[in-house]
Amino acid sequence: MSKSSAIAVGSILEKRYRIVRELGQGGFGRTYLAEDINRYNEKCLLKEFAPQVLSVSDLRKAQELFEREAGMLYKLQHPQIPRFRELIWVNVGIKDSLFLVQDYIEGQTYWDILKSGKQFSEAEVIELMLLILPVLEYIHSQNLLHRDISPDNLIQRNSDKLPFLIDFGCVKQLATNALSQCTGLPGTAVGKHGYAPEEQMTQGKVSPSSDLYALAVTALVLLTGEEPQELYNSFKGTWCWKQKVN
Numbered sequence: 001m002s003k004s005s006a007i008a009v010g011s012i013l014e015k016r017y018r019i020v021r022e023l024g025q026g027g028f029g030r031t032y033l034a035e036d037i038n039r040y041n042e043k044c045l046l047k048e049f050a051p052q053v054l055s056v057s058d059l060r061k062a063q064e065l066f067e068r069e070a071g072m073l074y075k076l077q078h079p080q081i082p083r084f085r086e087l088i089w090v091n092v093g094i095k096d097s098l099f100l101v102q103d104y105i106e107g108q109t110y111w112d113i114l115k116s117g118k119q120f121s122e123a124e125v126i127e128l129m130l131l132i133l134p135v136l137e138y139i140h141s142q143n144l145l146h147r148d149i150s151p152d153n154l155i156q157r158n159s160d161k162l163p164f165l166i167d168f169g170c171v172k173q174l175a176t177n178a179l180s181q182c183t184g185l186p187g188t189a190v191g192k193h194g195y196a197p198e199e200q201m202t203q204g205k206v207s208p209s210s211d212l213y214a215l216a217v218t219a220l221v222l223l224t225g226e227e228p229q230e231l232y233n234s235f236k237g238t239w240c241w242k243q244k245v246n
Contacts, residue, residue: 005093013090028175043104049175050097063098065178075142080135080164107158111151120222128163129219135165140208144170147206149214150195151221194228
């Protein structure tokens with residue numbers, strides 16, 4: 001079983017990216033905050049693709065497949081989407097790891113803002129939707145889907161309060177597909193329970209309407225301050241939110 005080793009703070013990768021700190025670890029590897037020393041120490045994210053697969057050879061095959069397929073991400077050029085910069089190979093411990101490098105957005109996620117006690121007004125939620133819907137329209141025009149919209153994956157930039165769409169589920173889907181093809185194991189569904197429509201979570205069926213559904217649920221969560229599970233009546237198949245709005 002291949003395991004991801006942590007990279008020490010201060011390490012410089014590819015003579016360019018200085019590791020500032022580790023931000024988290026998921027099923028596909030670790031995420032780091034780094035500084036681009038070739039661009040005046042501009043902050044960026046390094047996301048590792050090193051899933052725990054059956055063997056080192058399986059890992060390498062999955063990484064190479066992911067590298068080929070991830071070219072689609074470079075098509076995304078929008079002022080409210082963190083830019084995908086490049087894919088780099090880095091020797092970590094006794095193996096090579098593949099990292100996706102993208103811009104870092106200084107700000108707070110809408111989930112963190114909500115949990116800090118913020119009560120979103122109807123006008124604020126409408127304004128957010130009007131700012132994010134054109135981003136979704138752009139993504140869909142590129143024949144891509146986000147697949148994982150939620151308050152966790154919307155971030156408000158500190159400098160101007162502009163919302164950004166982050167942490168694309170299509171990246172996770174590419175990673176899942178690569179892993180599945182190399183190991184023969186079934187892939188896992190990408191998306192968050194409660195936010196993603198049922199057919200996405202149970203059957204893997206997605207379309208542009210899947211993203212719109214998740215964005216609508218996000219709007220209800222921000223408006224009411226409650227989780228999707230508290231708003232959806234599974235017996236009636238209806239959303240009960242109006243009585244929860246202040």
